[in-house]
Structure formats: C-alpha cells, structure tokens
Amino acid sequence: MNFDQLKNEWNKEEANGLIVSENILKIKEAHTPIDNIRKKMKSEFFTQILSLIVLAFIPRIFNFSPEMKPIFIAFYAMASGFTAYYFFKFYLIYKNSYNMTIDTRKNLLWFYYEMKLNIELYKALTYMLGLIALAGFIAYIFINKGAPINVDAKKLTFVIVLVCFSSIFLIGLATELWTRYYYGKDLKKVKDIIDQLDDE
Amino acid sequence: MSGAAAQPFLELINTNKGIIHKVAKMYMDKAEDQEDLFQEIVMQLWKAYPSFKGNSKFTTWMYRVALNTAIVFFKKENKKIDKTTLTEHIDIADVNESDDKEEKLAYLYKAVQELNSIEKALIFLFLEDQSHKEIAQNLGISEINARVKLNRTKEKLQSIIKKNGYEF
Secondary structure: OOHHEEEEEHHHOOOOOOOOOHHHOOOOOOOOOHHHHHHHHHHHHHHHHHHHHOOOHHHHOOOOOOHHHHHHHHHHHHHHHHHHHHHHHHHHHOOOOOOOOOHHHHHHHHHHHHHHHHHHHHHHHHHHHHHHHHHHHHHHHHOOOOOOOOOOOOHHHHHHHHHHHHHHHHHHHHHHHHHHHHHHHHHHHHHHHHHHHHHH | OHHHHHHHHHHHHHOOOOHHHHHHHOOOOOHHHHHHHHHHHHHHHHHHHHOOOOOOOHHHHHHHHHHHHHHOOOOOOOOOOOOHHHHOOOHHHHHHHHOOOHHHHHHHHHHHOOOOHHHHHHHHHHOOOOOHHHHHHOOOOOOOHHHHHHHHHHHHHHHHHHHHOOOO
C-alpha cells in the first residue's frame, strides 16, 4: 500500500455541501462519558429527594409509637444530612468542567479519575443510607413492635449479629453491583482506551 | 458566549470543517453516528473556544479537541463492528463507478473501523501530515512510542485492507 499516494487523496477530500450554522451551537447536551455519568447522577439526585419526601410519611404509614418517633427523626436527619453533604460534593465535581484542549492521555486520565471519584462518592452515600435504614429498621422492631424479652439473650445476640453482618454484606454487594451496572460501563470504556494508549 | 463571538468561530469552523468531517468518518461507520459525532465535536470546540488564544494555528488546536472528543464519544448502543453493515455502508456499486481516488478513501474508511480509538487517532494524524513529535504531543505519549505505534498501526491497516480484498 502506498501511503504517500493515500495522503494525497486524503488531502484532496473536502466536505462539500456541508454548512455549519449557528443552530449547531445551541445544542446544550454533551455526550462524553463524564456527561453521561453526571446526567445519571442528576436523575438519581431527584430520585433521592423524592425518596426523602416519601420517607417523611413513614411514621404515619407504619403508625409509629411516640417512643419511636424521635428515633425516626434522628435517623431521618442523619440520612438527609449525608445526602446533602454528598450532593454538595457532587455539585462541586459537576461544576468542574473538563478541558478538551489538553493532550489525549491527560484528558483520558482526568475523565477516568473524575468518574471514579463520582462513583466512589456515590457508593459511600448509598452504603451509609443503607446502614441508616438498617439501624432504623432494627430500632423499629425493638421499640415499635416491642423487644422479644422472653427470647434467650444469647440467641438474640446471635440473630442480631447475623442479621447485621448479612445486611451489611448485602448492602455492600448491591451497591457494588448497581454501580457496576449503572456507571461501570462508561468507566470501563475509558479505562480500555487508556490501556490502548499505554500499551507498548 | 454571544452571537457576535459565534460569527468568527463559525467562519473558522466552515473553513476547516473538512477536518471534523474526516474525524467523524474515521470514528463512526454509520451516517447518523457520524453526524452526531460531528455535532459533538463542534459543540466541544465551541465550549473550548474561549481558551484558544491564537498562540498556535487554529487547526493544531482543532485536531486536539476533535480527537479528544472522538476518542471518548460513544454511540448510544455500543454495537460491535458488524462486517455486513460495513459492506453495506460502502456501496460497492458506487465504489466501482467512482474514480480511483474515491475508491481508495472508501476502502480506507471501511478498514479503519476495525482499528481501536488510539490507532484511528494515529492514522488520522499521520494522514494529516503530523510529525512523530506532533503525534506524540497530541496523544501525550513519548515520540518513540508514537513511532512504534504508528508503524504497527500502518501494518495492521495494510493487512485489513488486503484481507478485505483490496490493495493499493
């Protein structure tokens, strides 16, 4: 194959009949992987807000006892606080716009670590909310439903430890699988390109 | 950015639209995906335009933004390259009727679809007459690495074109 000849043909190729008008500049939505992840996180933010609103009605739906209500409020405040904290962090990342004018390697690494940071923050938030929900559920069982006093203390300890450990494991696993499914594809694609670049 | 700033930008883009057109054709095999990528590149160029200070040529700056965008631009559904689709995309009848020049480029565009994102960038920059040093600077790799990778990619491209039953 004669590459010099090919170069000549390449240089002669023109994009005739193609006019770039001002309308193209009005497109607001970008489609880079980081934009995809940000878009998904934005939709999750609204889901989270909606969930917090729905959660506020839990005491009424499950007819919480007067003792359970302050505990619920404490857990609810913790969940809202963590959500607000993490979403503030997401917002700061969201505002940090990318720069396409740097070299490809730097650009890809920026994308990769920014995405990873987003995902890790998201995982931490999900994990914490899961644990708060678990603690809230245990409190509900013991306070609202009444502690099973006549049960053997050793057995009860064993059951509590087992439930806590398995729940923590399941929350961790579900968070990991969900982030892999929802965000992992974009992350993997960028990692693959970095590997192509690094491959000697 | 205001409409007044858009005018000189659009003039520069229209003068150099061939570059974006070629990048889009190299990175996407289907016409609608090429159009999407073309739009995305223009949008990214427009977003980055305030950072263009004129210290380098507009085209040098444009190469970088266009390639960086193309490399991380993914189709909505990441379809594997379908050989049937590729054959359909380049209308063989048209190729036979067209002159030799168009035929070569058509086969080139068909073959590059089998290269990965970085290999496409290497071939693109090579065809745009970039030196090994410039290729290395654009991709953020060493000059030696750029040379080795480019040679390997050229060999790979040759064998793909040969495998597709064409030689030039």
